[in-house]
Amino acid sequence: MAKLGCQIRGTGKAVMKASFGGVAAITDAIATAVPASQLKAGVKSTATSQAEKKETEKQDQPAQMKKGGMPPRNKKNFRSTKSGAGMTQAGVEAYRRKNPGSKLKTAVTEDKPGPKRAARRRSYCARSAGQMKMFPKAAKDPNSRLRQARKRWKC
Numbered sequence: 001m002a003k004l005g006c007q008i009r010g011t012g013k014a015v016m017k018a019s020f021g022g023v024a025a026i027t028d029a030i031a032t033a034v035p036a037s038q039l040k041a042g043v044k045s046t047a048t049s050q051a052e053k054k055e056t057e058k059q060d061q062p063a064q065m066k067k068g069g070m071p072p073r074n075k076k077n078f079r080s081t082k083s084g085a086g087m088t089q090a091g092v093e094a095y096r097r098k099n100p101g102s103k104l105k106t107a108v109t110e111d112k113p114g115p116k117r118a119a120r121r122r123s124y125c126a127r128s129a130g131q132m133k134m135f136p137k138a139a140k141d142p143n144s145r146l147r148q149a150r151k152r153w154k155c
Contacts (some may be wrong), residue, residue: 069098084152085145107153125155 071077077091086107087095096102108121128150131138138144 069095071095071098081143081145081148085149086152107149109152109154111154121153121155124153125150128153128155 071091071094077088077094079086079088084107087104089106092104092106095104105120108117108124110117113121128146131146132150133139135146138146141147
């Protein structure tokens, strides 16, 4: 009696391994092990497909996390609109814990910052001026988050 083993691959072909026997034994084994409809359609065995389903489920789990790994919106992490909007120091630290290698910093609020911080302030003010043009309603409302943040940054 010949030892036969059949392995189905994703190409739709069966690969046979026979330790003893001829071509007739191999073709008989293919006919009994795998129906021709599965070979033509490229259908994989149920054991393989179940294992693949589990792997794809594991890969889908990280996609359920919040986009960008932002910390929760609460009083600890974000300022209210009245107090100048933007993230607090605790919020920035929480963000940096979730995103290693991040260089996120808090607002430049001092009157006479050093040259690098002053350049950062100018850059923020230029970017937020573009936001004022894109959102005219926010630009007109003195209590909008955009206006309050610009006030806090001293733009």
